[in-house]
Amino acid sequence: MSKHTAELSHRSFLTPSDAEKKTLHLEITFDEPVAYLPGDSIAIDVENSEAHVEKWLKKFDRNPHETVLNKRSKEELPLFSYLKKHVNLQSIQEGDLSRARPLMPRFYSIASSNSVYPNQMHLLVTLDEFVNDEGEKLMGVGSHYLYKEIGLGDKIGLKIYPNEHFRLPDPHLPLIMIGPGTGLAPFKAFLEERIYQNASGKSWLLFGERSRKSHFYYEEFLTNLEKTGQLDLSLAFSRDGDQKVYVQDRLKENKQKLFHYLEEGAIIYICGDAKMMARGVNETLEKLYGEKNGVGADEAQDWLRRLKAEGRLKLDVY
Ligand SMILES: Cc1cc2nc3c(=O)[nH]c(=O)nc-3n(C[C@H](O)[C@H](O)[C@H](O)COP(=O)(O)OP(=O)(O)OC[C@H]3O[C@@H](n4cnc5c(N)ncnc54)[C@H](O)[C@@H]3O)c2cc1C
Ligand SMILES: NC(=O)c1ccc[n+]([C@@H]2O[C@H](COP(=O)([O-])OP(=O)(O)OC[C@H]3O[C@@H](n4cnc5c(N)ncnc54)[C@H](OP(=O)(O)O)[C@@H]3O)[C@@H](O)[C@H]2O)c1
Structure with a gap:
């Protein structure tokens, strides 16, 4: 597993605007050639949507600027950044920060060959949209992050996960x-x-x-x-x-x-x-x-x- 920072360089829909299920083609560009093989996946450091964080702060009447300790990294940071980058908001629905579970990275299969795109990776991402118990139409954290939170040119933190059990065979084999x-x-x-x-x-x-x-x-x-x-x-x-x-x-x-x-x-x-x-x-x-x-x-x-x-x-x- 190797850690990288790269840039979102392209994002387009593979589905028409009226499609019920929407799917994106994404391109991520690295400053230098990056090593990966067909079959590998990446784990992207996603963030919660600003709107959700603000909704939580309002609901529990908390100050976004108050300082909190991230127990995992031992760093102190403003509550807003902590909630946006580090917390699974589902775990603190009752407002109790001591119950906060970490926001986990989201995995995506690499949809490009490194031989053809040495500085790039392509992703095929279907947006996970669902309706919650209150009837609100929501989008999964990773889906929303890749669709709306980050803009073209923004940096993405990711880890490449080699997938040794999912490799191409010898070129002569079907x-x-x-x-x-x-x-x-x-x-x-x-x-x-x-x-x-x-x-x-x-x-x-x-x-x-x-x-x-x-x-x-x-x-x-x-x-x-x-x-x-x-x-x-x-x-x-x-x-x-x-x-x-x-x-x-x-x-x-x-x-x-x-x-x-x-x-x-x-x-x-x-x-x-x-x-x-x-x-x-x-x-x-x-x-x-x-x-x-x-x-x-x-x-x-x-x-x-x-x-x-x-x-x-x-x-x-x-
Ligand atoms: C090895 C691997 C490879 C993968 N490759 C791909 C790929 O190439 N392309 C791809 O699109 N996906 C891929 N996935 C799936 C991807 O990692 C994510 O699981 C997917 O994008 C959904 O994540 P999300 O963060 O958008 O949704 P999440 O936020 O994780 O939500 C998932 C589900 O949880 C429930 N949920 C979440 N929040 C709430 C809430 N507030 N209220 C009620 N219910 C809620 C909903 O049912 C929702 O559908 C892969 C996964 C793995 C493990
Ligand atoms: N859909 C999302 O929003 C979303 C987003 C990210 C990840 N995921 C999860 O990731 C996985 C893959 O989702 P995806 O969106 O790539 O595609 P998918 O939901 O697996 O759908 C792809 C195709 O597979 C069909 N399918 C449904 N049941 C099947 C079965 N028993 N056998 C064979 N094919 C079947 C679907 O048909 P029908 O649907 O017409 O039955 C559809 O044509 C699923 O676990 C899904 O829950 C879903």
Whole structure:
């Protein structure tokens, strides 16, 4: 893990303004080339929104300039800065500062290849918007920080977290990348790196999101790769039809291709939602293996466990 300060150099929406779920493409620029590999993540030092801090100070009638001790760093600082930069505001909803939990950094997968962008990192960030118990429409701390709190040219504190279990294989080996939603992020980095390497191995990406019109992130990049024969692309836009389709449905439709890739030594990568998607994809892989080989669930689960143990099924899920 290495610590850095960098500048927010670009921020644009990948989704149209009327999209229910909004997603940003961000570029962070470093003064010098920075070392990272496809698959790595960063943890960003986020801050609470000014409006939330002010709301808390007003609610509990506290002076923003009073000095408080940050027990973790042992530094004394004005209450306003302490609340903005260091405290999880959810932990002090009753106003008791002694219960303050630290504001944790937020993790994001790096969505660019260092070989192509030596001084930069790209991020694919979906804004986490929700309605609280009082019916207020709110945004997650990290989402708000990256969308509104920091401006272009502002500095960002971050740590790079190497992800040794989520690395590209030898360039001649085929890849199966399953990454719906923000799970696409590391695969943009993977594909950029494979092109840079002039890799001979085939690449198959299974991407899913809500709708083609609003959520086909990096459409031009991906469809160009498909046109030039550098990428097999399977898309699952869950809300475009009468029935939901997910990436695992595309796996089912392409089961012959799946086993053909695996026979050629492919590595399967899964990135994105841990709770539903990764479980659904794992179950589908087991089911397809069971059907192909006429074996039961136990044997199919053993096969998946073996794939994982051999480093041929790699997960980066959250
Ligand atoms: C390894 C890893 C890689 C990741 N990569 C990416 C990526 O590439 N792109 C990406 O977009 N995300 C990624 N994430 C997810 C990301 O780290 C954040 O979890 C995500 O951006 C949401 O964080 P947030 O701070 O905006 O929301 P938070 O503030 O953490 O809120 C999360 C949830 O908590 C609840 N909540 C928060 N505050 C309140 C409140 N005041 N009242 C009621 N409920 C509340 C809500 O349900 C909300 O949806 C990754 C996570 C991990 C672990
Ligand atoms: N959404 C946010 O605001 C947000 C922001 C940051 C992080 N997160 C968290 O990060 C993770 C990824 O979120 P994300 O926004 O990248 O995408 P996501 O919520 O995982 O959605 C991406 C696509 O996956 C589909 N999907 C839903 N259930 C699925 C399943 N069981 N199997 C396969 N695909 C399924 C979705 O379809 P449908 O939605 O149409 O069912 C959508 O088409 C989740 O844990 C999420 O909670 C969410």
